[in-house]
Amino acid sequence: MHGPTAALCLAWALALGCAHPLTHEKPGAVGVGPPHGAEPPSNDTELLELCGDESGLDAATLSANGTMLLFRGERVWERSRGGAHSRPLAASWPELGGPVEAALRLHRRQHPQEHDSLYLFQGEQVWAYAGGQLRDGFPRRVGDEFPGVPGGVDAAVECHPEECRGESVLFFKGDTVYSFDLELRVTKQRSWPGLGPCTAALRWLERYYCLQGTSFQRFDPVTGEVPPGYPRDIRDYFIPCPGRGHGHRGPGNESRAAAGNRCSGLPFDAFSSDDTGRVYAFRGGQYFRLDSGRDGWHAWPLGHAWPELQGEVDAAFAWDKKMYLIQGSQVSIYLSDQGYKRVEGYPRALHDELGVTSVDAAFTCPHSEKLYVISGNSIQLVDLMQTPRRAEVAVPLPHAQVDSALCTNDGVFLFHGPNYHKYESVAELTGASQPAPPRNISTDFFQCPQ
Template sequence: MGVLAAALSLAWALALGCAHPLPHNETEAAGGGQPHGPEPHGNDTALAQLCADEGGFDAATLSENGSVLLFRGPEVWEIPRGGGQPHSRPLAASWPELGGPVDAALRLPRRQRPQEHQSLHLFQGEQVWAYAGGRLRPGFPRPIAEEFPGIPGGLDAAVECHAEECGGESVLFFKGRTWYLFDLELRVAKARAWPGPGPCGAALRWLGRFYCLWGARFQRFQPLTGHLPHGYPRDLRDYFLPCPGRGARHGNASWGAAGERCSKEPFQAALADDSGRLYAFRGGLSFRLDSHRDGHHAWPVGQTWPGLEGAVDAAFAWDGRTYVIQGSEVSVFRSEQGHRRVLGYPRALQEELGVPGADAAFTCPGSAQLYVIAGSRARLVDLTRTPRRAGEPLPLPHEHVDGAICTDDGVFLFCGAGYHRYASVAELLRAREPAPAQAIAARFFQCPQ
């Protein structure tokens, strides 16, 4: 069983109360700090002791390469993304500059600043340490008050929040019953009362979902509103740690091959949204395709697009909205700060887009030109016009297309277990023969050929 599923079970277990193997084949240096030696002995005993008590963690985050890091006292537990058993080691083995336990940890989102993006920040007392590529960044440690004006020292927890979730690249800080939203671009902090049942001892963002941990329990929350979903709190030892005799690691067999990223089962739809996120849909489930750093996991479609259920036939994004086509209907979701269905949807596809159905659909970045594919033909719809009408059918070099996306890297048509890449829409429409087929599982999920 893959370690992320066995040890965290966050994607499957938090969505459906079950876990699933999610192995990877990449081999990377783990931890995001200084390289460390062989895995310490005696971790089975240490893990058993950890599972036996009610203690929690001081901090939690993902490393630069996607391993899960759980800090406790002078040690850190690591759950490798690429396989292997969870293990603990002294903090000094990876971060020798630290002189004791950390208060909080996060992986900073700064897409426009490559030297800072994905750097690991560790907080201790009044100071913060920042590591990039496993090395302490120049100028650190620094006072928290200088690096994050308005944020106090002695933090309980911290977690990053990406632009698509918080309206701008931000950090959430927790101290007692107060939490702070810090805008990384504006360098402004806003304080508010934390609505959770207890203070956060640690916080973690994983695949766009946010978790507050305290003691042996955890609570999922929405980062802007603080909304707390029903069904929480839950016990860490049933989801985060592979404790003997515990855990919700059953029941996902009903998903079958649909939930296996490497199964070669065809996808029914694909989507590239305005923020650059990539999705594929199969059997009422959705996968993130652009999350290789942290793993690939299936979610029921309603987990990402509330109110939606069942198979998706086609999907595309335009003007900050996501359009999801099911049969002869289309639902529209606002994409900013999570997906929220627009009032009045679903509506008839013919009324909304001027087409009766779709096998696939795509828009290219920055374009209002929608291509709707049915059978071996594509029809162009100008999304800026009202009412919308579809143009004349345009021949494609494919008899059938399951899904389609357009990115800065070109147009990708999903057909069965393979995809066909075209450098542009013009190249696709000129083609008389399909482009060479390549494996979806290998390109988008890093599965073995």
Template sequence: MLFFKGLSVWKGFTGTSEPIEASWPEIRGPIDAALRLHYHNHPDRLHDHVLLFQGKRLWAYGEGRLRPGYPRLIEEEFPGVPADLDAAVECHPKECPSETVLFFKGPMVFAFDLRTKALKQRAWPAVSGCSAAVRWIERYYCFQSIHFLRFDPVRGDVAAHYPLDARDYFMSCPGRGHGKDTRKNATLWGIAHACSGRPFQAFSSDDSGRIYAFRGGQYFRVDSVRDGLHAWPLNHTWPALEGEVDAAFSWADKLYLIQGSEVTIYRSGHGYSRVEGYPRSLSEELGVSQADAAFTCPHSGELYIIQGSYLRQIDLQQSPRHPGAAWLLPHPHVDSAMCTTKGVYLFIGAEFYQYTDVAQLSTATVAPPAQNTAAVFFRCSLPGAPQQPPAQGQHLPQDNTQ
């Protein structure tokens, strides 16, 4: 993450500043706004470019080099967007109806659709006076002086308990911070930190590559290297969801979260929204009374439920749904499970076991070698052991934001 102030830029959460012109020599003076653009529909244009705004002009940098034809007027690239901006941030298509850039100026927000070039002007009273804006792990933040708030990029709603002080969250300041005493509380440390070695109660992977791990009423975003060690309350992403998640799986752009004998379904469109009528009983929805673990494989309508040492298959496209025959697993118990394009992962205690596919899992009589979950999935350094690389096929893209 890049922090701009005056003629300086800080790269990352710690360390000293450097002059802006050291990285972007064509820029003179402070900038008004900055963002990194992920233009997936037109990767030949400004995909993965850093855009810096100053007065009436903008600069576009790719791999640290100024793109030919820049700087240019803001109105040439984004027709209708005013000059002298306060802030800007890109909204990804999974969180907005389409690839959109939000521009902030005073009390107004300008939403620019990258595909249609349509511009919508909005008044979001709760999100006004932003001096900077950023997307960080599917969340959107507006900075107001040294404070910040988290907002919905479609409606402009601000989450509860904001604003907060940026010095406790986004930068390392002596004597400040929101998690510095976590290690003193063994219970809190075990729940809220991925490296504690405590087992996870559920894992989930969807077709877009997002991976979540659940433990003790909180969750970790596994596929984000930069934020993989940080736990978040469930309701930060899934409105009104509380308690502990026992199992989770994705299907048809929906996330199924199993808690005891009930299941709640969330649509994974622009953020997550709960499907009306849920939670419902697990037996009514899936034809089973409980699940120790559950998983679906990418682009498949087959659900696999683990109960004790048995694996059962359920066709999600069937109505009513009911489990098929049971296969005996070479594990007496499984805490959680997940399936990606690289195989099936069973998590037991602090370790996991990787199988090539469901066919190998269902016929296995001997378990494969155990691997450490914290070391492989979260890159935790273990006492007396070298740090291990990510598991084969583990997709851990960096979340690049300004």
């Protein structure tokens, strides 16, 4: 199982009966977290203390199962879809004997000794843990384990080769960044004055973040550049603080909060999957990414993944390593390789690009150049290889209205309101006289309570 089909298995296990969960980690990775309903309960008093402390975090990284670890003082917080829970550092790492100054997890499947090791930094020393056990020979001097990197680093984050032109680690100390090449075992110093000191650093959903106190900035791991819209408050994004979150701020906060609540039952504006297997659900100017259980529980602003994009997405589909995002009478195209970059000259008029004037939903099926456009209660075919593109004669659908649509190796899915309808193929959809039985989006996609 691969591509969009595999990517949907975790979120749709209840409805589709997939044989195994998908984590969207590299092959062989451990699952995405505790079983649904099995998360340890949050301690509300400790969480309020964490949210009220303006000093921020000491370090941040991911656990072996992909959940976020947040270090502060003598405790570590672990985020899960049930909220967050904390435990003393000594409960997991008794050898430390004090707070952590930086944290790092390496994912190097070709190097079994280092693979999935958790590195915790204190002053001149670094501890490395594998499978919860301290590795032989540790603690070591930071400079012995990472030649050229000084002790007393403020933050560290692994830099994946597909995003950083090589397998490396970024270490932050004051205003200086030390880039350590994991293959060559050499260090280069960098100066990124626009980024500023980082007290913690984190890679999350192929994006890199520098945390300082209660603020954070996203940055390019190659150039250090920070996109517009930063800094932001970590308590609105990374810490599940009661009454906070980016949906709670500014005018219209109630509607944004509802749109960002996966279990609200509100309709979704669009669904799509891309060539890399990432699966997205769009609603209210925000998106959920469903191929990873780490992300399917939290909504993000569109600009987080697709720079320059604002407003709401009416329809979305992927083809030829590009993502097409339709807003009203315009369409924007983003290259899918190494993060999304908008193609120069876009947005363009929908009619000029696709040969249609209106779109309620759109989808392409895997390894096909055929685009299906739904408007009202009819569907049209557009050959994406054709120039200029034009729509064929419309065919009636057994649905009076559709909000969004998606096609994977498992079939075709039409969404309307809080429900979706599954068809084995486009032929079954267009040949149906009645809608397929409705199924609940929140329950099956997001594992919300019925």
